[in-house]
Amino acid sequence: MNLFQILLVLFIFVPIFEIYLFITVGSFLGALPTVFLVIFTAILGAYLLRRQGLATIQKAQATMEQGQIPATALFEGILLLIGGALLLTPGFFTDTIGFMCLIPKVRQLLFHWLRQRTQVVHPGSPHDYSKGPKTINGEYRRED
DSSP states (O other): OOHHHHHHHHHHHHHHHHHHHHHHHHHHHOHHHHHHHHHHHHHHHHHHHHHHHHHHHHHHHHHHHTTOOOHHHHHHHHHHHHHHHHHHSSSHHHHHHHHHHHOHHHHHHHHHHHHHHSOOOOTTSTTOOTTOOOOOOOOOOOOO
């Protein structure tokens, strides 16, 4: 599956699952407590997102002051952005994933997992394409 197909499936099935969860929780708790629970998770998520975001900015600044690239802090910032968007989206499933993005240990585990799965190209390595294209000399002739 390519990225477009994955997003299409998510945009179709996540809202259906959210509606199912709303109906299930609403039938168990009632309509008004369910609405208050959704509003409460959004407010709590915004508060936690603010705290985690400020801590991540401080971590990035400290890393840059040491003369290093703040790759971990940037990745955590991206996850916080995604988590914040999911927390502001009404729903229990999206709130759960959004809260997971706010847990520092989960972000660190995701960063290490992604780091192991990706290849880092170091300058001077055989896969270093920063020096521009390589020219291959040769001869050719046109045959009609």
